[in-house]
Amino acid sequence: MATIAIRYFSRTGHSKQLAEAIGEALNLPALDIESGLEKPVDMLFLCNGMYAARIDGKLKDFLVANGEKCGEIINVCTSASGRSTRSQLEKLAEKHSFHLSGKEFCCKGAFHFLAKGRPDADDLKAAAAFAVAVTM
Numbered sequence: 001m002a003t004i005a006i007r008y009f010s011r012t013g014h015s016k017q018l019a020e021a022i023g024e025a026l027n028l029p030a031l032d033i034e035s036g037l038e039k040p041v042d043m044l045f046l047c048n049g050m051y052a053a054r055i056d057g058k059l060k061d062f063l064v065a066n067g068e069k070c071g072e073i074i075n076v077c078t079s080a081s082g083r084s085t086r087s088q089l090e091k092l093a094e095k096h097s098f099h100l101s102g103k104e105f106c107c108k109g110a111f112h113f114l115a116k117g118r119p120d121a122d123d124l125k126a127a128a129a130f131a132v133a134v135t136m
């Protein structure tokens with residue numbers, strides 16, 4: 001049976017919400033990236049947000065330290081624009097030799113007057129359904 005972990009980096013709580021929805025669906029703990037991976041895993045759901053068109057430096061540090069312990073990393077992201085953080089993760093994956101899955105889930109996340117109310121209940125449901133489908 002595949003080993004799966006969930007980690008999030010969240011400045012304003014949206015990525016945490018997605019991670020918890022996925023955790024509930026998969027019956028796994030959703031932990032902050034401050035909890036590194038103790039053991040290698042087959043699959044990591046990495047929930048994160050976009051800040052000034054970038055991922056946070058702490059997420060980079062986590063990936064440098066833990067990326068190689070993951071069979072594959074699945075990007076789960078939010079941003080006010082709905083744009084993915086994928087291009088940033090791809091650069092890191094290339095440099096630090098970890099495998100970024102082609103599958104990902106992204107949705108809008110509120111920032112000031114943009115994307116108000118997101119992620120909403122439908123986003124959380126969709127993230128959970130995505131995670132279930134990916135792990136089947």
Ligand SMILES: Cc1cc2nc3c(=O)[nH]c(=O)nc-3n(C[C@H](O)[C@H](O)[C@H](O)COP(=O)(O)O)c2cc1C
Pocket residue numbers: 009010011012013014015016048049050051052053054078079080081082083108109110111
């Ligand atoms: C300081 C800051 C900068 C942001 N910059 C961007 C940005 O450049 N592009 C974008 O689409 N969203 C941007 N956002 C919106 C966040 O990506 C969005 O709110 C996301 O859901 C945050 O995830 P989190 O709550 O897990 O931290 C920014 C948010 C913050 C707080």
